[in-house]
Amino acid sequence: MAKPPVKLLSILRPKRRWAQFSLATLLVVVTVLCFGCTWLVNQVNRANNQRVAVASIIESGGWVFYDYEEYSPGSFGRVSTQPWPSLIRELFGLDYVAKVTGVGIPRSEDG
Numbered sequence: 509m510a511k512p513p514v515k516l517l518s519i520l521r522p523k524r525r526w527a528q529f530s531l532a533t534l535l536v537v538v539t540v541l542c543f544g545c546t547w548l549v550n551q552v553n554r555a556n557n558q559r560v561a562v563a564s565i566i567e568s569g570g571w572v573f574y575d576y577e578e579y580s581p582g583s584f585g586r587v588s589t590q591p592w593p594s595l596i597r598e599l600f601g602l603d604y605v606a607k608v609t610g611v612g613i614p615r616s617e618d619g
Contacts, residue, residue, distance in 0.1 A: 551604070559603040565611055573610035574602070 562572050576590050590597065592605050 555601070555603040558608055559601065562603065562608065565613065568613065570611060570613040572608055572612075574606040575609045576606055577609075 565572055590606075597605060
């Protein structure tokens with residue numbers, strides 16, 4: 509015996525999947541991801557530029573103060589309490605987690 513066409517069509521029609529998104533949702537997700545990637549690239553570029561500058565300052569005999577360091581004039585030194593775990597600093601490097609706030613370059617003896 510033949511089935512009525514309505515039941516036959518409901519059997520042949522594919523079931524709706526749970527992960528269907530509209531084109532607008534896709535565009536919003538891609539836009540948010542692009543902004544996130546842009547921010548990340550800017551942070552990486554800033555850290556690389558800072559790393560190069562710090563290396564050249566230290567090579568020339570200077571010193572660098574980071575944002576987590578406090579300078580105490582009476583003790584001739586720096587008091588540093590790093591707010592992040594050492595594992596993060598070892599994985600990414602100091603220039604990715606800290607910003608330079610001060611630089612000292614000694615005067616040359618040449619005059």
